[in-house]
Amino acid sequence: MVAVILCLICVLLVLFVGYLAIYWKPSRLPGPRGLPYFGIAFSMIGITSKDIIHHLMKWFEEYGDIFEFQILGQKYVFVTDPQLLQPILSSNTNITKGRFEYSFFRPMFNDGLIISDGDKWRTRRKLLTPSFHFKILETSIESVGRNTEEFVSHLLKSNGKATEIEDHIYLLTFKIICETAMGVKLNTVDNQQNEYIKASKICHDSTVYRYLRIWLFPDFIYRLCKVAKNTFLDNLLELDDSNPGLFTKSDIREEVDTFMIAGHNPTAAALKFLHFLLANHPDVQEKVHDEQVEIYGDDKRTPTAQDLHKMIYLEMVIKETLRLYPSIPLYSRLLDKDLQIDEKTIIPAGCNVAVFNYCVHRSKKHWDNPEEFVPERFVPGIERHPYSFIPFSAGPRNCIGQKYAMMELKTIMSTLVRQCWLEPVSTSMTLDYGITLSSTEPIIVKVFPRNETQKLVSNE
Numbered sequence: 001m002v003a004v005i006l007c008l009i010c011v012l013l014v015l016f017v018g019y020l021a022i023y024w025k026p027s028r029l030p031g032p033r034g035l036p037y038f039g040i041a042f043s044m045i046g047i048t049s050k051d052i053i054h055h056l057m058k059w060f061e062e063y064g065d066i067f068e069f070q071i072l073g074q075k076y077v078f079v080t081d082p083q084l085l086q087p088i089l090s091s092n093t094n095i096t097k098g099r100f101e102y103s104f105f106r107p108m109f110n111d112g113l114i115i116s117d118g119d120k121w122r123t124r125r126k127l128l129t130p131s132f133h134f135k136i137l138e139t140s141i142e143s144v145g146r147n148t149e150e151f152v153s154h155l156l157k158s159n160g161k162a163t164e165i166e167d168h169i170y171l172l173t174f175k176i177i178c179e180t181a182m183g184v185k186l187n188t189v190d191n192q193q194n195e196y197i198k199a200s201k202i203c204h205d206s207t208v209y210r211y212l213r214i215w216l217f218p219d220f221i222y223r224l225c226k227v228a229k230n231t232f233l234d235n236l237l238e239l240d241d242s243n244p245g246l247f248t249k250s251d252i253r254e255e256v257d258t259f260m261i262a263g264h265n266p267t268a269a270a271l272k273f274l275h276f277l278l279a280n281h282p283d284v285q286e287k288v289h290d291e292q293v294e295i296y297g298d299d300k301r302t303p304t305a306q307d308l309h310k311m312i313y314l315e316m317v318i319k320e321t322l323r324l325y326p327s328i329p330l331y332s333r334l335l336d337k338d339l340q341i342d343e344k345t346i347i348p349a350g351c352n353v354a355v356f357n358y359c360v361h362r363s364k365k366h367w368d369n370p371e372e373f374v375p376e377r378f379v380p381g382i383e384r385h386p387y388s389f390i391p392f393s394a395g396p397r398n399c400i401g402q403k404y405a406m407m408e409l410k411t412i413m414s415t416l417v418r419q420c421w422l423e424p425v426s427t428s429m430t431l432d433y434g435i436t437l438s439s440t441e442p443i444i445v446k447v448f449p450r451n452e453t454q455k456l457v458s459n460e
């Protein structure tokens, strides 16, 4: 028995050394080092989701605009300089998503647009892009406005009491995507009753849970764990397969899951931070309101596409919010081919290139006082590197829903600010890393009906 075990250990050692000889390439870029193959895996044990941002920012300060590390044989190159990001994100060939982390998203998105690659992605992207044409988006504005009216009157019932806004916001964006993208109206006003929202939250949390536990990386171990059993959304949507041919039922399901989640989660995160920032910056809130008064006067109409075009300052505020708190703070590509990103640096095929946009958006090289909330940075016409602001990613794999998201955020904030005045209860927060950015504590605000008296009282 002992001999068998010894033989087995020897075989494993030979395989391991062979693996290192073939695949392990010495590091050329700066970055935290660790053991061969395992890389920094052991130093990541015990790290929580709220430490991740802090760790990455610390490495960025220590090692600069491009650094690398290894985890379990996977090499990650972190790039935060806009100039170096351009050839990566604009590449038409390197469109494959990062190997490890996106495979963890599979229970949520299956092989839908976010994860798929190669010809499958190209065909689907081409087929789905017309659905986001401006003319089609215009038809959704009324529905966004109507759902927001309901949201606002619900918030106003709180009569200025401290209110945790997150649940209300997730329900709002979820109802909007159901109605505008799937043609299903939900009557619920309580998201605790909504199975789909609950399931998508479980999926998100269990994916992050797995990220932070290297022993759960191998699929077979993860499947044995209890968390994995909660993560299947498959049974939640039954679509009538009335149009056979182009898509099979499972094709439709993976895209429905993709758009249901991608279409409400990041928008809800942006809205949450918008509420926090406006409540804590009454001067900005006032300017947003002034712009609304200029556009609408006393008219209480639902926004139209023409109205949205005129909301220049609100758009600046939304962009500044996404700069400070990008809803999706990290995404990555797996390089199919070697990629030369400047005269001296070639990132070899097989590397995962991580784009930590949170860090790009807070780089002192590209932004003055980057920690401050200053919407004026986005005054139209100010020149900056196009890859220094990338909340929706960039290039051929950018966010397909970018215009939809801006339309939705503007419509919601316009409807809200015309009727409500927000005051802060939460005045600071600790960011929590997830597929979508979050905060460890709930964001709490007080919502008052918007009128001149309230404004004066609030300013006292």
Ligand code: HEM
Pocket (backbone or CB within 6 Å): 097, 113, 114, 115, 125, 258, 259, 262, 263, 264, 266, 267, 270, 322, 326, 327, 328, 331, 332, 390, 391, 392, 393, 396, 397, 398, 399, 400, 401, 402, 404, 405
């Ligand atoms: C503030 C709101 C939003 C933000 C910040 C955002 C951000 C992003 C980012 C950064 C990516 C690239 C992810 C990656 O490379 O892995 C992405 C991709 C994507 N987003 Fe969004 N998104 C938002 C809203 C939406 C909405 C409303 C929809 C749908 C209605 C949507 C659908 C998608 C899809 C399907 C992809 C994958 C595109 C592809 O790979 O071809 N997103 N989004």
